[in-house]
Amino acid sequence: xxQAVGRFVRSRRRGETASVFLPTVPDLLGHANALELxxxxxxxxxxxxxxxxxxxxxxxxxxxxxxxxxxxxxxxEEFSFEA
Numbered sequence: 001x002x003q004a005v006g007r008f009v010r011s012r013r014r015g016e017t018a019s020v021f022l023p024t025v026p027d028l029l030g031h032a033n034a035l036e037l038x039x040x041x042x043x044x045x046x047x048x049x050x051x052x053x054x055x056x057x058x059x060x061x062x063x064x065x066x067x068x069x070x071x072x073x074x075x076x077e078e079f080s081f082e083a
Contacts, residue, residue: 020032
């Protein structure tokens with residue numbers, strides 16, 4: 001995995017980005033995050049805000065989007081959900 005990703009993703013200068021699209025498989029995303037942290041540690045990059053939880057920002061955005069959608073439609077109050 002590390003070699004395959006390493007062929008495509010390299011540390012770039014500030015402002016440049018490189019992306020690899022991964023399926024949303026928690027184990028795979030966790031492994032990718034561990035590799036990123038290891039790379040940044042070797043390169044002595046400072047930690048960014050929210051880096052302790054790699055999904056913190058995306059979860060926050062998703063919660064906000066869901067809240068906005070619920071407010072727009074009002075459907076959440078109409079139906080009860082059971083598993």
